[in-house]
Amino acid sequence: MEILIVEDDFISRNLLKKMLVEMGHEVIETENGIQAWEYLNNSPVSIVISDWLMPEMDGLELCHKIRNATFKGYVYVIMLTAKDRKADLVDVFKAGADDYIPKPFDPEELRARVMTGVRVVHLEEQHNALANTLIESRNKLRIVFDSLKEEIVSLDEDLKIVSVNDAFAKHVGKNLDAMVGKAFFSDTEIRCKIACNEDIKKLVENVFKDGAGKKKLLMGSDQHGGDFYRQVSCLPIIDEHDNVFQVVVVTQDITEERKKTEEIRSLNEQIMETSAQIEAKNKKLKKTLQRLEDTQTQMLQSEKMASIGQLAAGVAHEINNPTGFVSSNLKTLSDYHEDIAELIEKYHELIANLESEENRGALSELFCGSLEQLKAFEKDIDIEFLMEDITDLIGDCREGTDRIKKIVIDLKDFAHPGEDKIQSIDINNGIESTLNVVNNEIKYKATVHKDFGNIPSVQGVPQQLNQVFMNILVNAAHAIDKKGEIHIKTRSIDRNVEVIISDTGSGIAKENLTKIFDPFFTTKDVGKGTGLGMNIAYNIIQKHNGTIQVESEVGKGTTFTITLPTEG
Numbered sequence: 001m002e003i004l005i006v007e008d009d010f011i012s013r014n015l016l017k018k019m020l021v022e023m024g025h026e027v028i029e030t031e032n033g034i035q036a037w038e039y040l041n042n043s044p045v046s047i048v049i050s051d052w053l054m055p056e057m058d059g060l061e062l063c064h065k066i067r068n069a070t071f072k073g074y075v076y077v078i079m080l081t082a083k084d085r086k087a088d089l090v091d092v093f094k095a096g097a098d099d100y101i102p103k104p105f106d107p108e109e110l111r112a113r114v115m116t117g118v119r120v121v122h123l124e125e126q127h128n129a130l131a132n133t134l135i136e137s138r139n140k141l142r143i144v145f146d147s148l149k150e151e152i153v154s155l156d157e158d159l160k161i162v163s164v165n166d167a168f169a170k171h172v173g174k175n176l177d178a179m180v181g182k183a184f185f186s187d188t189e190i191r192c193k194i195a196c197n198e199d200i201k202k203l204v205e206n207v208f209k210d211g212a213g214k215k216k217l218l219m220g221s222d223q224h225g226g227d228f229y230r231q232v233s234c235l236p237i238i239d240e241h242d243n244v245f246q247v248v249v250v251t252q253d254i255t256e257e258r259k260k261t262e263e264i265r266s267l268n269e270q271i272m273e274t275s276a277q278i279e280a281k282n283k284k285l286k287k288t289l290q291r292l293e294d295t296q297t298q299m300l301q302s303e304k305m306a307s308i309g310q311l312a313a314g315v316a317h318e319i320n321n322p323t324g325f326v327s328s329n330l331k332t333l334s335d336y337h338e339d340i341a342e343l344i345e346k347y348h349e350l351i352a353n354l355e356s357e358e359n360r361g362a363l364s365e366l367f368c369g370s371l372e373q374l375k376a377f378e379k380d381i382d383i384e385f386l387m388e389d390i391t392d393l394i395g396d397c398r399e400g401t402d403r404i405k406k407i408v409i410d411l412k413d414f415a416h417p418g419e420d421k422i423q424s425i426d427i428n429n430g431i432e433s434t435l436n437v438v439n440n441e442i443k444y445k446a447t448v449h450k451d452f453g454n455i456p457s458v459q460g461v462p463q464q465l466n467q468v469f470m471n472i473l474v475n476a477a478h479a480i481d482k483k484g485e486i487h488i489k490t491r492s493i494d495r496n497v498e499v500i501i502s503d504t505g506s507g508i509a510k511e512n513l514t515k516i517f518d519p520f521f522t523t524k525d526v527g528k529g530t531g532l533g534m535n536i537a538y539n540i541i542q543k544h545n546g547t548i549q550v551e552s553e554v555g556k557g558t559t560f561t562i563t564l565p566t567e568g
């Protein structure tokens with residue numbers, strides 16, 4: 001440590017120096033107070049050992065000057081003196097010295113006193129460092145305290161202001177110094193600036209009482225009648241005995257925040273409302289789309305039906321005319337045949353007469369020859385068989401034309417283009433006429449077994465239900481590879497009519513069973529199936545308040561069960 005020696009006596013100075021250097025100190029020598037004072041002003045030291053009596057400036061004056069000066073660190077002063085009266089020593093300490101060493105000094109005592117000085121200087125340094133840190137922290141805290149937008153005031157037990165931050169000072173319109181020590185709740189100038197101060201007072205008093213922090217949202221009206229909101233927190237500061245010695249009141253005006261929160265809430269509500277509306281519109285749109293899709297499939301179906309109907313009606317018309325005249329000609333032919341048969345009968349009677357015993361001799365030879373030829377020809381052509389066969393043939397032809405007529409009627413029944421009125425339907429008849437129409441599609445693939453029950457009529461559109469049967473029957477025929485069976489059964493169950501159509505075709509894979517009623521689902525090659533048949537069937541049965549179900553096993557076959565409510 002640097003030690004400044006102030007001693008006019010050369011021997012004493014040297015002795016002193018030697019001892020201090022031995023102790024490991026750095027020593028600066030001066031001969032009087034003036035020199036020492038100059039040196040200290042340029043480079044202050046921590047310990048000064050000064051003689052009292054010296055020329056120019058004595059030790060006491062130097063000591064006075066040091067104590068009145070503002071050096072950065074503390075200067076520990078030890079006075080060397082030969083004076084040993086109590087009053088002298090009092091003077092030494094009055095002048096500001098920290099210690100004294102009587103002259104002539106004892107080396108041991110000197111060492112001990114210097115070491116005490118060193119300890120004090122160290123302690124002083126530590127204290128200064130701590131104080132500096134404390135000040136630094138305090139300053140930092142103050143900066144933070146002042147930068148907060150919340151208004152903060154700390155109050156003592158008498159509810160007097162200890163400190164405030166900038167935000168609070170700004171709010172009240174007074175600086176910190178003007179407020180410290182003022183009664184927070186009763187000072188008229190401060191009181192008028194603090195809204196809801198009675199409520200805050202209660203909170204603060206309660207914190208002093210129970211030592212627990214409090215938080216409250218206070219509401220009031222400003223001078224313009226508008227609502228305001230203040231969030232108030234009261235926090236205790238506890239001393240080492242666990243007593244509340246101050247309460248910090250933090251207030252924040254959250255009116256704007258509340259307004260914004262309100263605005264956000266109302267915006268959110270609007271957004272929710274709008275999205276609900278959008279969702280509702282979406283649902284509506286989806287429904288419309290679904291309806292459109294349904295209409296599209298229905299239109300496709302109607303088109304299909306219309307073209308089938310038109311085709312059927314056209315074919316029926318075209319067949320009807322020739323069938324008409326073939327049928328009436330056959331009737332005439334049959335009448336003619338009867339006449340011719342009667343005529344031939346008469347010829348036979350004539351020949352028999354001519355050939356009788358009494359007439360034979362009277363006939364010319366030529367005539368006899370012609371008769372023989374006639375008989376031979378009759379035999380040749382087997383006239384009896386021929387006449388019988390002509391009857392059979394005409395009968396067959398008439399049966400044929402009857403069948404054609406029936407088919408024409410069925411065709412007309414099957415599809416009346418443009419006619420979709422609800423009427424009473426005999427399902428068995430409907431299936432019959434459908435079978436006639438699709439016969440060509442089925443007959444090479446399957447034998448059809450009909451098991452028609454005695455069933456009541458149902459209400460519906462005939463050509464639509466026929467369409468369902470046709471779609472199912474055509475699918476059944478398609479599912480059969482070479483030759484199979486199709487069973488059609490109708491029966492009456494409870495108040496329903498049940499139609500069960502099963503085939504011995506390929507069956508439907510499990511994963512496809514739920515899809516076959518979807519529009520456009522097909523397993524058939526492009527161009528062969530549109531995938532609409534089952535969807536159309538499903539829609540038609542639904543419109544008729546019925547159900548359609550499918551059961552199938554791959555490799556064994558498929559069964560469709562249609563249930564339709566009976567009339568009344």
Ligand SMILES: Nc1ncnc2c1ncn2[C@@H]1O[C@H](COP(=O)(O)OP(=O)(O)OP(=O)(O)O)[C@@H](O)[C@H]1O
Nearest residue numbers: 475476479516522523524529530531532533534558
């Ligand atoms: N009886 C059945 N046996 C096996 N598979 C069937 C049967 N009925 C329907 N399917 C399956 O259901 C699919 C859908 O049938 P749907 O009648 O709707 O369409 P499609 O027959 O493919 O075409 P189209 O629109 O010409 O009728 C068929 O492709 C087929 O895979």
Ligand SMILES: [Mg+2]
Nearest residue numbers: 471475533534
């Ligand atoms: Mg089909």
